[in-house]
Amino acid sequence: MSPESQASEALPSRRRRTPRGGRHRGDESFLLPPGSPALVLAVPGSARRPGAEIAAELVRLIEIEHTGQPARIGHLEGDEANLHNVLAELPRTEDGPAAVVVPLSTGPDPVMDSAVRAAVAGSPGHALAAEPLGPHPLIAEALHDRLADAGLARADRIRLMTMVTAASGFIVATPGDATAVRQAEVTGVLLASRLAAPVFTASLNDEASVKAAAEQLRAAGATSIAVAPHLIGPEPEANLVAGAAASVGAGHAAPLGAHPALARLAALRYVEALSLALSE
Numbered sequence: 357m358s359p360e361s362q363a364s365e366a367l368p369s370r371r372r373r374t375p376r377g378g379r380h381r382g383d384e385s386f387l388l389p390p391g392s393p394a395l396v397l398a399v400p401g402s403a404r405r406p407g408a409e410i411a412a413e414l415v416r417l418i419e420i421e422h423t424g425q426p427a428r429i430g431h432l433e434g435d436e437a438n439l440h441n442v443l444a445e446l447p448r449t450e451d452g453p454a455a456v457v458v459p460l461s462t463g464p465d466p467v468m469d470s471a472v473r474a475a476v477a478g479s480p481g482h483a484l485a486a487e488p489l490g491p492h493p494l495i496a497e498a499l500h501d502r503l504a505d506a507g508l509a510r511a512d513r514i515r516l517m518t519m520v521t522a523a524s525g526f527i528v529a530t531p532g533d534a535t536a537v538r539q540a541e542v543t544g545v546l547l548a549s550r551l552a553a554p555v556f557t558a559s560l561n562d563e564a565s566v567k568a569a570a571e572q573l574r575a576a577g578a579t580s581i582a583v584a585p586h587l588i589g590p591e592p593e594a595n596l597v598a599g600a601a602a603s604v605g606a607g608h609a610a611p612l613g614a615h616p617a618l619a620r621l622a623a624l625r626y627v628e629a630l631s632l633a634l635s636e
Contacts, residue, residue, distance in 0.1 A: 386623050388425040393484070394446055394455040395427040395626045398472045400590050402434030407589035410614050411460060417619035423626075430457065432471045439472070443479040453633060454481035456626045461488040462495055462586050462612070463539045465532065486629035491539065494617040496546035499528065499584045501617075502609040508582035509551055523607065525578025526555045527569045529600055530586035531593035533559060540586050547584065554578060560585070560593045560600055570604035583608035588618065 395418060399411045408431070415427045430439030439457070446454045459465070459472050465488065476483045489495065503509035508523050528547060530540040540557045548555035554576045556569035566583075573581055583601040587594055589611040601608035612618060 385422045385424075386627050388423045391449075392425060393449075393453045393630065395423060395425070395622070396430045396439070396442055396455050396457045396483075397427060397622060398439055398457050398459045398468070398475070399429055399431050400433075400460065400468055401431065401592065403429075403431050403436040404434060405590060405592075407591075407594060407611075410589040413614035414460070414619050414622065417614065417616060418622050421616065421619055422623035427622075428455075430475070432468065432475075439475045440478060443475060443481070443483055446479075446481055446483075448481040452482070453484045453630070455479070455483040456486055456629045457483060458486040458622045458625045458629075459488045460588060460590065460618075460622075462490040462543070462588060463488055463530070463536065465536070484629045484633050486625040489618055489621040489625060491542040491546075492621055493546050494621050495543050495586075495612075496550055498612045498615040498617040499543070499547050499586070499609070500550050501615065502612060503551075503582060503584055506582075506607065506609040508607050508609055509553075523578070523580045523582035524553060525573035525576065525581045526551065526553060527566060527573070527581060527583045527604075527606065528555060528557045528586045529560045529566060529583050529597065530557060531560050531591050533561065537565065543586060557586075558600075560587075560596045563600065563603055566600045567604055570606065581606040585609060585611045588612045 397411055411429045415429055418427045428442055429437055430442040431437050432439055448454055457472055457476055459468055461468055472485050476485045504511035528540055528544040530536050537557050537559050544555045544557045554573055556572050558565040558569040570581055583606050585597045594611050597608050
């Protein structure tokens, strides 16, 4: 089989759904042909950890809204639905990868990325590791929605709502160290553009980092502050959000959860990884 014919059979084609009502209209979907590699969502923690149900809802959205094919969940800890076991159970293929593993992460995470690469390398069938979901403008969109849901930011024009309790400065609080904060700054810039308000980034793992961001915002003239958690929900740092916000007298939004933008990003990362592999 020639590379051209292989690519034409393996690569999904795009289709645009009929516009529908609601918050997210006109998103592009990817129609996967039969025999396409499985999309496996790599989830931090175990299947028993609080927040694990978010992955199940995202997988449902991926299947219904974007791929039309079953997707799977592989947890990085525990025995139940463990990523290594999920990959081992997939049928092997001769012509291409059996799976594309998409990390359920808002940005690069050295620990998680290493675990995903190890699982992919140890898979008995050929598997690919995709990029994490962010940074991407859709992450900023989802953060904006969660802030608006909490009454901490004015919603966008599409939703035709305004909130009188909107904050005047925002902290994008991300799991990880100073490197993770720098990476999250991309999302912070995108969010600041959407909100037309100052946004600083901080580490949820470092209370001093959150306090420093709050001081910068107040020095810039912010009279009220809101924390936007730069995480999805299964991450252990989700438990730190309320305390971090309280330490600086700020309100906070909920984690991103099963936001439709994340399902769209997972499908996009899948297609990107598959396209890259076929072009090499």
